[in-house]
Amino acid sequence: MPTKPISNSALRDATAHSQNVMSNMRTILTIIGLLIAVECSAQTLAVSPGVSYGRFYDTRRAEGHFDKEYNPQFGYSFGIEMKDIALDTVIKVGFAVTYQNYGGDFYTRNGGQGGSAYDEGEITKDILGLEFYPINFRLIKKLRLSLGVSLNALLNYKMSGNHNGTTELNDIDGLVKPYYWGLNSCVGYEFEIGKIIIEPRYNFYVGLSKEFDKLQAETKSMRQSIQLSIGYKIK
Numbered sequence: 001m002p003t004k005p006i007s008n009s010a011l012r013d014a015t016a017h018s019q020n021v022m023s024n025m026r027t028i029l030t031i032i033g034l035l036i037a038v039e040c041s042a043q044t045l046a047v048s049p050g051v052s053y054g055r056f057y058d059t060r061r062a063e064g065h066f067d068k069e070y071n072p073q074f075g076y077s078f079g080i081e082m083k084d085i086a087l088d089t090v091i092k093v094g095f096a097v098t099y100q101n102y103g104g105d106f107y108t109r110n111g112g113q114g115g116s117a118y119d120e121g122e123i124t125k126d127i128l129g130l131e132f133y134p135i136n137f138r139l140i141k142k143l144r145l146s147l148g149v150s151l152n153a154l155l156n157y158k159m160s161g162n163h164n165g166t167t168e169l170n171d172i173d174g175l176v177k178p179y180y181w182g183l184n185s186c187v188g189y190e191f192e193i194g195k196i197i198i199e200p201r202y203n204f205y206v207g208l209s210k211e212f213d214k215l216q217a218e219t220k221s222m223r224q225s226i227q228l229s230i231g232y233k234i235k
Contacts, residue, residue, distance in 0.1 A: 007122055021123040029219050043084030044197055048096070048233025050077045054209070054223030065116055067109040068217055073124070075102035077225060079131075084133040094133040094146060101126050103157075108215035121161015121169045123176070128153045131184055142190045147183075150205060154178045175214050182207035182220070188229065 031195035044178050060092055081096035103124035133148035157176055161169040169175060188201025207220035 021172040026034050041149075043086065043092070044082070044199065044231045046081050046199075046229045046235050048077075048079040048081055048098075048227045048229040050079075050203070050227030051075070052077055052100070052102055052120040052223045052225035054102050054205070054221060054225075055141075056106050056219050056221050058108075060217060065111045066110075066216075067107070067118075069107040069172075071105045073102065073104040073159045075100065075124075075223070075228070077101070079129075079227075081131075081189070081229065081231075083231065084136075091145075092138065096127040096129075096131040096133075098131060099126070099155075100129055100152075100223075102221065104221075105161075106215070106219060108216035108219065117164055117216055119161065119163050119169065121159055123157055123159040123161075125154060125155065125176075133184070133233060134161060139187075142192075143187070144199070144201075145187045147185050148220055149181065150184045151181045152179065157230070170233060172214055175212055177209075177211055177213050178208040180211050182209070186227075192233075193200055195233040197229070197231040199231070201227050201229060203227055 010099060014219055037040075049212045052075040053072055054075065058068060060068070077100040079096045079098035079099055081094060083094040084092045085094060086092050101124065104124070107118065107120040109118035130151045131221050132150075133146040133190040134148040136146040139145055151221055154176065159169055159176070163169060163172060176194055184203065184205050186203040187199050188199040191198045203223075203225045205221075205225075207222060207224045210218045210220055
């Protein structure tokens with residue numbers, strides 16, 4: 001049987017995917033190098049599995065020719081973190097590398113008197129996150145509050161939906177952005193058993209940069225999660 005020729009579209013998609021994988025690998029190697037560099041000064045090394053509940057959002061009001069609807073989705077995460085890295089005798093910071101799975105469905109419509117365009121779909125993402133916590137408080141002796149920033153790189157996603165009911169969202173080049181960032185806050189209570197530190201905590205992430213490039217809104221994400229950090233006190 002004759003071999004079916006590879007279409008230009010398929011070749012372009014394969015090339016773009018390969019470039020995205022290489023870019024993400026460079027990001028992962030950079031993060032690993034950073035963690036190795038700071039590990040020697042860390043006080044606590046921990047892992048932190050968790051479950052999340054989040055959705056997409058934008059700040060524009062639904063009125064006139066603009067409409068929107070976002071529905072949440074459950075997800076999960078796993079992180080490796082280093083806490084209480086001493087910059088001096090007073091200031092201590094923290095780093096974490098996380099794998100996160102999250103998503104949700106969305107509907108955005110915008111237009112004018114000449115007509116409107118809309119996008120509706122559902123997406124589930126797998127991302128790699130680098131979290132940095134420069135602000136850490138002890139509200140009481142064992143109750144910790146941390147504030148920081150999260151830089152995220154897209155690893156993979158599954159998406160369904162359409163643009164104006166005719167064009168599949170997966171056929172739109174550059175729709176899902178590969179990088180974005182936001183703010184993180186978490187509060188937890190530490191239990192010490194010798195050198196083992198167990199910290200149940202609540203984490204809230206709010207995105208400050210959009211995660212899609214061609215929707216009818218500046219769509220970002222927000223996520224709430226419950227995590228269990230299990231650490232070992234190195235020093």
